[in-house]
Each structure stands twice: as C-alpha cells, then as structure tokens.
Amino acid sequence: MNVINDLLKIISDFVAGIVNSIFSFSPFLADVVTMGLAAVVLCTFAALSFMGLTYVERKVVARIQDRVGPNQAGPLGLLQPLADGIKMFTKEDTTPAAADRWVYNLAPLVIAIFALTTYAVLPFAPGVVGTNLNVGVFYIIAIGSGSIVAIIMAGWGSNNKYALLGAFRTVAQLVGYEVPMLLNVLPVVMITGSMSLTDIITQQTTLNGNPGIPFIVFFPLSALVFLISGIAETARSPFDLLEAESEIVAGFHVEYSGMKFALFFLGEYVNALAVAFVFSTFFLGGYAGPVLPPYIWLLLKAAAVFFIFMWLRGTLPRIRVDQMHNMNWKFLVPVSIVHLVVVMALMKLFVTSPAQVQANGGILVTPGVQAAILFTASLAILIGSLLIAARRARIMRLQEEAILEQRRAENIAAASA
Amino acid sequence: MTIQQVLFIVIALAVLGSAVFVVTTRNLFRAALMMIAAFFGIAGLFVLLDAGLFAVAQVLIYIGAISILVIFAVMLTRGMQGMVPRNSQATAAAVTVAIVFAVLLLLFGPLRLTIDVARWPVLSLFAANTSPRDVGGIAWTPPGQVIPPVPDTYIADFGRSLVDLNQYLLPFLLIAFLVDVVLAGAIFIARQRRPAEVAEDRQLQAEEEAEEAEAMRRAGALPGPASLPEGAVASTSDH
Amino acid sequence: MQNVLNGIPLWWYLVVSSALFCIGLYGTLARKNAIALLMGVELMLNAANINLIAFWRYLAPASSGGLAFAAFVLVVAAAEAAVGLALVISVYRATRSIDPEKLDKMKL
Numbered sequence: 001m002n003v004i005n006d007l008l009k010i011i012s013d014f015v016a017g018i019v020n021s022i023f024s025f026s027p028f029l030a031d032v033v034t035m036g037l038a039a040v041v042l043c044t045f046a047a048l049s050f051m052g053l054t055y056v057e058r059k060v061v062a063r064i065q066d067r068v069g070p071n072q073a074g075p076l077g078l079l080q081p082l083a084d085g086i087k088m089f090t091k092e093d094t095t096p097a098a099a100d101r102w103v104y105n106l107a108p109l110v111i112a113i114f115a116l117t118t119y120a121v122l123p124f125a126p127g128v129v130g131t132n133l134n135v136g137v138f139y140i141i142a143i144g145s146g147s148i149v150a151i152i153m154a155g156w157g158s159n160n161k162y163a164l165l166g167a168f169r170t171v172a173q174l175v176g177y178e179v180p181m182l183l184n185v186l187p188v189v190m191i192t193g194s195m196s197l198t199d200i201i202t203q204q205t206t207l208n209g210n211p212g213i214p215f216i217v218f219f220p221l222s223a224l225v226f227l228i229s230g231i232a233e234t235a236r237s238p239f240d241l242l243e244a245e246s247e248i249v250a251g252f253h254v255e256y257s258g259m260k261f262a263l264f265f266l267g268e269y270v271n272a273l274a275v276a277f278v279f280s281t282f283f284l285g286g287y288a289g290p291v292l293p294p295y296i297w298l299l300l301k302a303a304a305v306f307f308i309f310m311w312l313r314g315t316l317p318r319i320r321v322d323q324m325h326n327m328n329w330k331f332l333v334p335v336s337i338v339h340l341v342v343v344m345a346l347m348k349l350f351v352t353s354p355a356q357v358q359a360n361g362g363i364l365v366t367p368g369v370q371a372a373i374l375f376t377a378s379l380a381i382l383i384g385s386l387l388i389a390a391r392r393a394r395i396m397r398l399q400e401e402a403i404l405e406q407r408r409a410e411n412i413a414a415a416s417a
Numbered sequence: 418m419t420i421q422q423v424l425f426i427v428i429a430l431a432v433l434g435s436a437v438f439v440v441t442t443r444n445l446f447r448a449a450l451m452m453i454a455a456f457f458g459i460a461g462l463f464v465l466l467d468a469g470l471f472a473v474a475q476v477l478i479y480i481g482a483i484s485i486l487v488i489f490a491v492m493l494t495r496g497m498q499g500m501v502p503r504n505s506q507a508t509a510a511a512v513t514v515a516i517v518f519a520v521l522l523l524l525f526g527p528l529r530l531t532i533d534v535a536r537w538p539v540l541s542l543f544a545a546n547t548s549p550r551d552v553g554g555i556a557w558t559p560p561g562q563v564i565p566p567v568p569d570t571y572i573a574d575f576g577r578s579l580v581d582l583n584q585y586l587l588p589f590l591l592i593a594f595l596v597d598v599v600l601a602g603a604i605f606i607a608r609q610r611r612p613a614e615v616a617e618d619r620q621l622q623a624e625e626e627a628e629e630a631e632a633m634r635r636a637g638a639l640p641g642p643a644s645l646p647e648g649a650v651a652s653t654s655d656h
Numbered sequence: 657m658q659n660v661l662n663g664i665p666l667w668w669y670l671v672v673s674s675a676l677f678c679i680g681l682y683g684t685l686a687r688k689n690a691i692a693l694l695m696g697v698e699l700m701l702n703a704a705n706i707n708l709i710a711f712w713r714y715l716a717p718a719s720s721g722g723l724a725f726a727a728f729v730l731v732v733a734a735a736e737a738a739v740g741l742a743l744v745i746s747v748y749r750a751t752r753s754i755d756p757e758k759l760d761k762m763k764l
Contacts, residue, residue: 028420103450134572138473145481149453152488156446168492171485178481195572419663429672436676436699440683445691452695455676459702462672465664466713471705471726478730483698483737490691490741494748510685514678521674567717575727578720585724592731599735607742610749 005293008125012038038130042119050269051081057269057310064314091258096159099255104157107150108256108263114147115270122277123198125287125294136197137185140278141178144233147267148174151252154264158255167252169321170235176328177232183336184222184229187343188215188282201286211367214285218371221339221378223283225332227308230275232324234268237313241321276305335385342377425465432458445491453484467567470575669710677703690744690754694737701733 003010016034023030055070055078062069070077095104120130121139133139148171155167189195192203206212216223232239253264280286280301287294319327350370351362365373435455439448456479463472568574578584610618676699683696705726712722748754 133469135470135473138470138477142473142477142481145477148485149480152485153450164492168489175482175485193573422663425664425668429668432672433675433679436679436683439695439699440679440687440692445689448692448695452698455699456702459706462669462706463709466669466709467717468709468713468723471709471723471730474727474730475705478734479698479702483734486737486741487691487695487698490744493745494691494754507686510682513685514682517681518674518678521677522671564714565717567713571717571720571723574718575720575723578724579727584720588724588728592728596731596735599739603738603742606739606746 006125007293008128008295012128039120042130043116046116046119046270046273047266049273050266051085053269053273053306054084054265055081057313060307060310061314064311085262088258088262091261093258093260094255096255099159100157102157103153104159104255105260107154107157108260108267110150110153111147111267112263112270114143114150115267115274118143118271118274118278121197122274122281123201123286124298126198128295129198132196132198134194134196137189137195137200137282140274141182141185144181144271145175145178147271154256155252158252160255163252163254166254170252173235173239173321173324174233176325177229177332180225180328180332180336181229181233183333183340184219184226185282186340187219187222190344190347191215191218197281197286201281201288204285205288211371212288213367213371214283214288216283218374219283219339219343219378220375221335221382223279224382225336226283227279227305228332230279231309231312232328234271234275236268236272236309238316238319239324241318241324272309273302273306276302276309279305331385331389335381338385339378339381342381343374346373346377421465425462428458428461428465431455432462446488449484449488449491452487453480456480456484470572666710666714669706673703673706673710676700676706688755688757690747690756691741693756694740694744697740698733698737701729705729 015037019034019037020027020030023033058080059069059077070080073079073083095101118140121133121136123129123132151167151170151174155164155170158164188200192200194200200215204212204214253261256264277298280298284301284305285297286301287298289297292300347370348360349362350365350373351357351360352365352367352370354364357364432455435451435458438451439455442448442451456475459479460472460475463469463475579589580586680696680699680703683699684693685696687693687696708722708726708729712719712726716722744754747759751758
C-alpha cells in the first residue's frame with residue numbers, strides 16, 4: 001500500500017539518487033541535472049496530456065451536441081491526436097511578407113514556455129513539487145500575465161491589421177480578468193497565512209490539526225468567480241470571441257500555420273489544464289483524499305474541473321465583447337471586493353486559535369463553525385449580488401421595452417398620418 | 418568564480434544591453450520589447466538578492482501591466498508605423514549622462530576619496546563620526562562584517578509593517594489614495610470626448626483666440642481698428 | 657573586505673543600478689518622442705529599485721524598511737506610467753503629435 005501511495009516520491013528519490021551518484025564530484029552539477037530532468041518530465045507530462053485532452057474534448061463536446069466525434073483514426077478514434085500531430089508537422093510553414101521575423105517566430109515559443117512554467121510550482125504529491133516557492137500563488141498569476149506579452153508579439157509580428165486588432169482585444173480581456181482572479185485568490189491566501197501552494201494544500205488536509213475542509217466550502221463565491229476568470233484567462237468558450245473563426249478571422253494567430261499554430265494550440269490547452277490544476281489546489285484540496293494515492297486524487301479533481309470547462313464549451317453560446325467587459329468590471333470586481341472585505345472582517349472576528357484571541361481579541365470558534373460562517377456569508381453575498389443584478393437587468397429590460405413601444409407607437413402614428 | 422557571480426554578470430549584461438537598445442532604437446515597438454527583456458533581467462537580479470516577492474511583483478506589475486500600457490500607447494499614437502526621428506540633442510545628453518555616471522561611481526563604487534571632515538564641516542551632516550574618513554566607497558564596511566541572512570518570515574514581516582501604526586501604515590494609505598486618484602484621473606484624461614464637448618472645446622478656443630487678437634490690436638501690434646466697444650470684452654470668460 | 661554575498665560584493669549591484677539609471681537618463685534627455693521619454697523614466701525607477709533592494713539585502717535584511725520603500729517606488733512608478741501614457745494619448749488626440757518639444761504652450 002505504501003509503495004502505491006508514495007509511488008511518485010519513490011521514483012523521484014530513486015532518480016535523484018542515481019544522478020547524485022553519477023555526478024558525485026560536483027553537487028552543483030547534480031542539482032542542475034536533477035532539475036533539468038524534472039523539467040523534462042513535467043513538460044512531457046504536459047505535452048502528453050495536451051494530446052489526450054484534445055481528443056477527450058472533441059469527444060465530450062460531440063456527445064453534448066448529440067454526435068459521435070472522431071472515430072475514424074484508430075479504434076474509437078484514439079489515434080486522432082496522432083493524426084492531428086502529423087497534419088500539423090507536415091503543413092507548410094509560411095511567414096507573411098514584411099513581417100518582423102524575430103518577433104513573429106518567437107511569439108508561439110514564448111506562449112508555450114509561459115504555459116509550461118506554471119507547472120513548476122504545482123504539488124503533485126506530498127513532497128513531489130518542482131519548487132516549493134514561498135510566493136507560489138503570486139508566481140502563477142505573474143506567469144499568467146507574462147504570457148499576455150507573447151500575444152501582442154504574435155499580433156504585431158504578423159503584420160496584419162486584423163491580427164493586431166485581435167491581439168489587442170484579447171489582451172484587454174486577459175488583463176481585465178486578472179483582477180477578479182487575484183481578488184479571489186486572496187481569501188485563500190489569507191486563511192492559510194502563506195502563499196506557498198504546499199501550505200495551502202496542507203491547510204485543507206487533516207494534518208497539523210487542520211479540519212480537512214476544502215476551501216470551496218469556505219469560499220464558494222471565490223471558487224465560482226475564480227473558475228469564471230480562469231476560463232476567461234485562457235480564452236476558452238464562452239469567452240473565445242476573439243479567436244472565433246466566424247468573427248475576427250481567428251484573431252491574433254491568423255497568420256500562423258503548421259508547427260507554430262500547434263504551439264499556440266498547445267499553449268491554450270496546457271494553460272487550461274494548468275488552471276484546472278490550480279483550481280483543484282486552491283479550492284478542492286489538491287492531492288488530499290482518503291483512500292486513493294494522492295496523485296490519483298489530484299488527477300481526478302483536475303479532470304473533473306476540466307470536464308466542467310468542456311461542458312461549458314459545449315453548452316453556452318459565445319458572449320459579446322461588451323457583455324464580457326461589462327460582466328467583469330461591473331459585476332465580478334465589485335462582488336469580489338465586497339466579498340473580500342466581508343470575509344476579512346469575519347476572519348478577524350471568529351478566530352480558531354486561542355493564541356490569536358489573546359493577541360488580537362475575537363470570538364473563539366472551532367474550525368467547522370468558522371467554515372460554516374464563512375460559507376453562509378459567501379453564499380449570501382453571491383445570492384444577494386445575483387438578485388441585485390437580476391433586478392437591475394429587469395429594470396433595463398422594461399426600459400428598453402418601453403422605448404420600443406414608444407417607437408412603435410410613433411411609427412404607427414407617422415404611417416397613419 | 419561562484420555560480421552566482423556568473424549569473425550576475427550574465428544578467429547584468431543582458432539588462433544593460435537591453436536598456437541601451439531601448440534608448441537608441443528608432444522602432445518604438447522594438448524598444449518596448451527590449452524594455453520587457455530588461456525588466457525580466459531585473460527580476461532575475463531580485464531573485465539573486467533573495468527578494469523573491471519583488472521578483473514576482475516586478476514581472477506582474479512591470480511586464481504584465483506597464484509594458485502592455487506602453488505598447489497600447491505606442492499603437493494608439495501611430496508609433497507602430499512611424500519611426501522616431503533622430504535627435505540633435507543626443508550629444509549634449511550623452512555628455513551630461515557621462516558626468517552623472519562618473520559622480521555616481523565615485524559615490525558608490527570602490528573608488529575612494531579621502532576627505533577630511535574637519536576641513537569641510539558641512540560633510541558632518543552626512544557622516545556620523547567626524548574623523549577623517551573615506552567619502553567614496555559607500556559600499557565599504559569594516560572587515561569582518563557578516564551579512565545577516567534574510568529571515569524566513571520576511572514576507573509576513575513586510576506585510577505586517579505596512580499595517581502597523583508605528584511603521585509604514587501612513588505611506589501605505591497615502592499610496593492607496595494615490596492609486597485611487599490615478600485610476601479615476603487616467604480614465605478621465607484619456608476618455609473619448611463626446612461630440613458636445615468637442616464642439617464646446619472648439620467654441621472656447623475660438624473665443625479665446627478672438628480675445629487675444631483683440632488685445633493685440635488694441636496694443637497696436639496688429640493692424641486694423643479695434644472692433645468691439647470697451648464694455649463688451651470682459652463678458653466672455655464666465656464659463 | 658567589502659560586503660560580499662555569495663561572491664557578489666555590494667558595489668557590483670550599485671554599479672549596475674548607476675549604469676541603468678544613466679542609460680535611462682540619456683533616454684529621457686535625448687529622445688523626441690514622449691513615449692520613449694516615459695520608457696527612460698521607467699528604466700530610471702527600476703534602477704532605483706535595484707539599489708534599494710541591494711542595500712536592504714546587504715545592510716538590513718531583517719527590517720522591512722527597504723522592502724516598503726521599494727514597494728512604494730514600484731507602485732508610484734506604475735501609477736505615473738498610467739497617468740503619463742493617458743496624457744500622451746490625450747495630447748495626441750488633440751494635436752496629432754507627441755513631440756514634447758512642440759508642447760510649449762499652456763493650452764493645446
């Protein structure tokens with residue numbers, strides 16, 4: 001049982017031991033080689049999961065749309081990713097005339113690099129993490145914002161006005177949705193007291209006297225808004241208006257073909273999977289779980305979150321760009337700020353450790369009661385804000401109908417006069 | 418030659434090289450991209466200085482926000498198509514900069530001047546002890562001084578210092594207020610003028626120009642008779 | 657003999673930050689485009705930040721004063737870049753030019 005549970009740790013220790021014994025003359029070199037191997041393993045994992053994810057996504061979306069999906073390439077269409085890869089590799093690699101060669105060629109590389117670097121701080125099992133940064137949360141968000149520059153590079157390097165416009169609109173969307181993402185990660189960081197991802201997971205397990213309650217119970221509003229922002233950050237449906245073929249002609253990657261387009265595609269899926277992993281780490285408890293080995297739990301949770309992504313893609317229509325910006329700045333950001341302030345006040349008021357009561361004063365409650373209080377507050381803010389938004393929408397709709405009625409009456413009067 | 422030294426030299430050269438490219442290129446978009454490279458290098462320097470929080474903050478704020486702002490501004494002001502014209506002030510600026518650099522190196526670098534504070538009492542404002550001492554080489558400390566390690570809780574301590582009444586709460590609140598004002602102000606400055614406002618601006622401008630021409634005619638600088646009677650001049654500036 | 661951390665003396669950092677400051681100063685003085693000017697200003701502020709963090713690390717890593725100062729410089733630089741670029745865009749809309757030498761009247 002112990003072997004299966006700690007399988008990843010045993011393998012990594014074994015490989016580290018081999019490398020250390022080979023490079024025993026220079027521990028620095030041994031460190032570098034170990035880290036290099038870990039990076040290669042992570043990137044391979046990301047790339048393989050990318051291949052699997054494209055297939056699974058097409059199948060799931062097809063079933064939602066009442067069709068079968070790819071079933072020609074191999075049994076059940078399982079070799080479809082291979083066929084896609086062969087197609088991508090053998091396509092002609094064009095470069096637009098008068099495009100900036102360096103910028104044009106570097107952009108897909110930079111996106112892929114940034115997408116893959118997110119995996120460096122994800123804990124896959126207790127003790128199996130690329131690097132346990134003590135600013136892990138901050139790092140993930142910074143990497144997300146760093147990949148935005150690559151989109152501008154792609155748009156400008158294509159020497160195509162549509163690509164440039166698409167790039168700027170995409171950047172506006174991504175930069176806008178970083179704000180609710182950041183605001184909603186803050187309650188999680190506050191209740192953990194640390195920005196390190198392993199500490200966040202430890203807080204959600206039953207170690208160190210923690211109650212073992214995942215943070216989605218504490219902050220359902222944060223989880224929901226983080227999920228929405230995550231989908232918008234990776235520009236997936238329903239937020240994919242900027243790469244919709246029918247609209248802005250595939251947006252910023254219109255001039256890319258072949259391997260470079262494959263890198264953009266890879267960047268998008270790897271990013272989406274990273275958001276799924278990050279969501280499971282922050283809100284669902286990461287690798288914590290009763291019976292199964294930890295890495296299986298993490299994969300199951302990430303798969304469930306990714307299934308929600310695919311479900312939303314197959315079900316919801318694309319939203320317009322002004323609807324998207326409205327929702328972000330007029331709904332998500334105010335709700336996140338109000339939620340943050342309320343949660344801060346409640347966490348100061350209802351503390352769980354006697355030492356804190358002595359230091360700062362407050363009401364001592366058990367962690368379960370604190371979770372219940374925060375859950376109620378979060379849910380109340382969510383439902384309250386939805387009701388306010390619904391009432392406002394109803395008022396606007398009635399106003400528009402009144403204007404339409406007035407115009408119709410004027411038309412009738414003008415026609416009969 | 419430790420690994421940190423090698424890393425430092427590589428990153429420092431990258432930063433300085435990118436910065437030189439930023440200030441000398443005529444293509445503004447390339448300048449913005451090289452500025453991003455410089456910011457990455459500076460984030461690397463912060464990592465070498467054990468300030469990981471600031472490295473990540475640098476990437477998030479400078480590369481994730483300010484650089485994008487600069488690129489948007491370059492696009493909106495047609496810098497994407499045009500090139501920046503060459504400037505004849507460049508030599509004067511270069512000379513000024515060289516002088517400033519020399520002064521800074523004297524202050525900070527290993528060069529040392531020995532100045533007797535007894536002869537220059539004003540220097541005692543900058544020095545605690547007034548024995549003859551080295552003025553340059555600010556980075557020099559007596560031998561045997563150990564550099565303390567960064568405490569593990571430096572992020573929490575930093576955060577606590579920002580909300581502590583006895584530490585940096587006031588600057589923190591002022592900065593928050595500044596950011597609020599900047600947010601509102603930038604939106605206000607850069608907003609699209611509504612057509613009514615544009616017409617109003619033009620009308621104001623026309624009236625002011627007429628008034629100026631009127632004043633110059635009155636003073637005799639422009640030919641032609643003064644057209645308006647005395648009493649009607651002062652009534653236009655009530656807006 | 658000098659402040660040395662992992663083989664890097666403090667004055668290396670100070671030389672780098674001085675050089676970066678001077679390059680930024682050259683960019684601000686010698687460029688005819690308002691946005692290039694602002695880029696020079698950003699470089700200067702970054703040089704100041706490097707200086708602050710280097711001194712924090714080498715002289716007083718246990719206190720938070722250096723970090724607070726650097727954080728404030730970071731925030732103020734961001735705010736100033738935002739307002740500066742908003743002004744540049746606004747001026748461009750009014751006069752179709754962003755040459756700072758041409759903006760020598762008090763009205764547009």
